[in-house]
Amino acid sequence: MSALLAALRISRRGIGRARARSALIIVMIGLPVLAITAVLTFGATEEIRPEERLTMDLGSADAKLTDARSTQPIRQDEAGRIWRQKERDRPPRSRADMQALIGQGSRIIPMNQSFGEFWAGDGYAIAAVREVDLRDPMAGGMFPLVRGHYPQAADEVVVVASMKAAVGETLRYSRDDVPKRVVGKVVRQPLSDGNTIIGLPGSMIPATATSVPLSVPGADRFWLVDAPGPVTWNETLRLNRAGVAVESRAVLEDPPPAEMMPQPAGGQIFTSFRGMTILTVVLGVILVVIEVVLLAGPAFAVGLRRRRGELALISAQGGSARHLKLVVLADGLTLGLAAAVLGAALGIGVARGIVSYIGIWPAGALGPFEVPFGRIALVAALAVFSGLAAAAVPAVQAARVDVVAALAGRRAEPRNRAGWPLLGLVLLVAGVGAMAFGVRSSSAVMFFGGVLGLLGMVMVAPMLVRLVGGLAGGLPLPLRLAARDAARNRGRTAPAVVAVLAAAAAFSAVAVEVASDARLAEKHYRALYPIGTTAIYGADVTEESWRKIRPIVGKTLPGVPLLEAYHPVDAKGVTVNFHPRDGRVGCRSCMTWTGPLGELPAGGPGLLRLLLGRTDLAAEAALAEGKAVLFDPGTVSDGRVRLDVWSQTTDKVKPRVVTVPAVAVTVRGPSLVTGVMPVGAITKAGLAPRLSHLIVDPAVAVLTPQQHQRLSGPVRAVTSKVAVQTERGTISNRDDRNDNVMWIMAAFASVVALGGTFAAAGLAAADARPDLDTLSAVGARPGTRRLVAAGQAVFVAGLGVPLGLLAGLVPGLAMAGQRALERDAVQGVGLNGVLYGKVGLVLSVPWPALLAVGVGLPLAAALIAMTFAGTRVTPVRRTG
Known part of the structure; x- marks a missing residue:
C-alpha cells in the first residue's frame, strides 16, 4: 500500500473518531462554497443570454430590425446592439422603405415601445408600452396569454398578470384618460418593467400624420421580419451598411467566428480594465482563502494535539517526517473534498429552491435554470485547496513531533519564532503603504495591501495573544484561566483572533467608505436653485x-x-x-x-x-x-x-x-x-x-x-x-442602498466573527476539559465552567473585534480618498465661468455603528457561550 493510501485510510479513521471536530471543519470550509455556489447558480439563471431571449424578443420571427436613422454605416454585435454610429441625421424609414430594403419574399410587421402613464387608483403610474399585433404568428410566444384574448381593436389592450387591472375593466391611459378596455392578461417578461401595457400598432404611442417618425421622446421602433430563409451574418452586415441594426435568430443560434466580428474601439482600455478586474477578483479570492484557513486551521491544530500519541507511534515504528505530514494533509484533503462536494450540492439545492419560488419564464421572472458547472468546479477546487492550506502548518508541526514527550503524554510548550513578529510588522507597514499608494493608482493595489496586512497580522498575532494573556493576573479566576489557556495555546487562539479581526476590519472599512461617500456627495452637491427656493x-x-x-x-x-x-x-x-x-x-x-x-x-x-x-x-x-x-x-x-x-x-x-x-x-x-x-x-x-x-x-x-x-x-x-x-441645500432623497450595504456587511461580520469565536471557544473547551473537570472535582460550581467558556469567547472576540474595527479605518480611509480624488478630477464650473473649489479628502467615521459592533459582538459571544457551555462533569482516569 502506498504512503498516500495509508495516510488517507488513517485520516478516514481519525475523522470518524472525532466527528464533532470534523463536522466543524466541514462547516467552516463548506459554508463559503455553499454561498458562492448558490450566488453563481442564481446569477447564471437570472442572466438571460441573447439566445435565451429569442422567443421574448423575436417571438417566432426570423429577425428584428432597428432603424438607426443614420446615412453612414453602423457597427453592431451579434445580438443587434449598436456600438458605433454617427449622428441620427435621417428621418425614420417608412414600412415601404423597410420592405424594399429587406427584399421581396419577406414579410414585416411593426413593433413599437415606449413609456406611458395610467391611472392606478390613487395617482398616475408609469408603465412600459408595447405596440405589436400579438395575433400575428410572428409575435407568437412573445407574451403568452394567461386569460382573455389578444387586442383586436385600437381601444383594446392586454396587461401583464401582475397589474391589478382585471379583464373587462376600462383602463384610463395617459393624462388625457384615454379609455382602453383590458381584454386579456399576459405573462411578464423577465427583467422587464413591472407594469406593461400592450396594444395594436398606432393605438397608444403618438405619431405624426404620416405615421413615420415617432414623436414621443424615448420611443423605439422595430420591425419583425419573416424571411424565406435565415438572416445570415452577411445579410446583417449588408443592412448595417444601410444604417439598420439586426437581431437575427440564425446569427444568435450560430454566431459567426470571432475574426469576422468587428472589434469595438478602445480595445486596449477594455483589456486593461478587464485585466485589473481579474486581478482584483484574484486578490479577493486570496483573502477568502486566508479567512477560511484561519477559521479551520485551529481545528486541525487541536486535532494534531489529540493525535500526537498516534503520530508518535507511527514515527516510532519507522515513519518518516514525510509520512507524518501526509497523515495530517490527508485530513485536509479528505475534509476539504467532503466540504466541497456537500457545499456545492447544497448551494445548487438552495439556488434551485429560490428559483422555484420566484419562477421560470414564462411562468416566472427568471430564465431557464442553469448550473455553471465550470465555475462551481473552480470553487470546489478552491475549497479543497483551502482544506490543504489549513492543514499545512499542523502538518509541518507533526513532522517535528517529540516522540518521547508524546508517548509520555507530556504537552509540548509552544515555541515563539523570533523573526516572525518582526516580519509581520514589516508586512503590516508594507500593506498600509500599498493601500496609501492605491489611493492614486487602483483598487487592486489596495486589495494587495490588504492581503499583505492580513498576512502580517497572522505573524504578529501569536505574540499579541501572549502579551495580552500575560496581563490577566488581576482578573477573576475563571477569566484568568481562560486568558492563560488562550495564551498557552496560541496556535489555536491566534488564527481565530485574526479571522475575527479580518471580518471586523472588512465591516469597518465598508462602513467608513459608505459614510464618507455619503458625506462626499453632500459636499459635492450643486444646488439647482438658491437655497429655500x-x-x-x-x-x-x-x-x-x-x-x-x-x-x-x-x-x-x-x-x-x-x-x-x-x-x-x-x-x-x-x-x-x-x-x-x-x-x-x-x-x-x-x-x-x-x-x-x-x-x-x-x-x-x-x-x-x-x-x-x-x-x-x-x-x-x-x-x-x-x-x-x-x-x-x-x-x-x-x-x-x-x-x-x-x-x-x-x-x-x-x-x-x-x-x-x-x-x-x-x-x-x-x-x-x-x-x-x-x-x-x-x-x-x-x-x-x-x-x-x-x-x-x-x-x-x-x-x-x-x-x-x-x-x-x-x-x-x-x-x-x-x-x-x-431646494433644501442637501440631497433630499437619500438612497437607502448605502444603509443596506452597511447592514449586510454588519451581518456578514457578525456571522464570521461569532463563527470564529465559537469555533475557537468550542475547541478550547474540548481541549481544556480535563482541567475543567479538575476544577469541578475540587468544588467549583457549574457557573464557574460557564464563566470560563464566556472568558474564552470574550478573549477571542474582545481582542479581534476592536482591533479589526481600528484596522479597518486604514482601508476605509484609502477607499474614501480614492473616491474623493475621482470626483475632484472633474472640476465643476459655474455658469459664469468660475470654478467650484475642490472638496478634497472627506472622511466620515460612523462611530455609533462601530461602537455598537465593537461592544455588542463580544458581549453577544460571551452570553451565547455561557448559555450553551457544557457543565456535565466526565470523570477521567489519570495516570502518571
Missing part, C-alpha cells in the same frame, strides 16, 4: 396647463407672489439655447453645472434679484430697459453680448449668432446661471418666449415638507411634464 417647472408645459396650475398654487400658498422664468422656442416649438460666445476660459477637465433654468433664463427684476443674491438697482433698471444682465464680465464688450443660438431638431444643429445689448455685474463664486435675459430680447431674436418656471422666492416664503407635498400632488395631476422642487 420652490420651483414649479417644466420645459414643455402648455399655456393651458399653466392656467390650471396657477390657481392650485394660489390655493396652497395664498398671497404668495410668483416669479416667472421663460426660455426661447422656435416656430416648431423646439427649445432654443443661448450661449455667450465670449467669456472666461475654463479648463479641459471641467464640467459645467447646469440646471432646469438653463444658461440664460428670461424674466423680470424679481428673478434677477433671486439669482444674483442681492439687490442691484442699476442692473434691474438695465433689465427693465431691455438689456441682458450678464454675471461674467468677460462676455460683455462695448455694451453688447454675442450669443450663439442653436436648437436640436430632427435634422441637424443650425447655430447662428445674435447680438443683444447687455451690462455686466460681478458675482462672487460660481453662479447657477450666466445671467438673465429680458423677455423682449427673445422676441427680437425671432423666437417666442415660453413659460418654464413659477418660482417662490425664499425671501417671501420657504415651504415646509407638508406644504411641498400638498402642492406637488395636485400640480403633478395636471400634467406629467411639470415638477415641483424645493
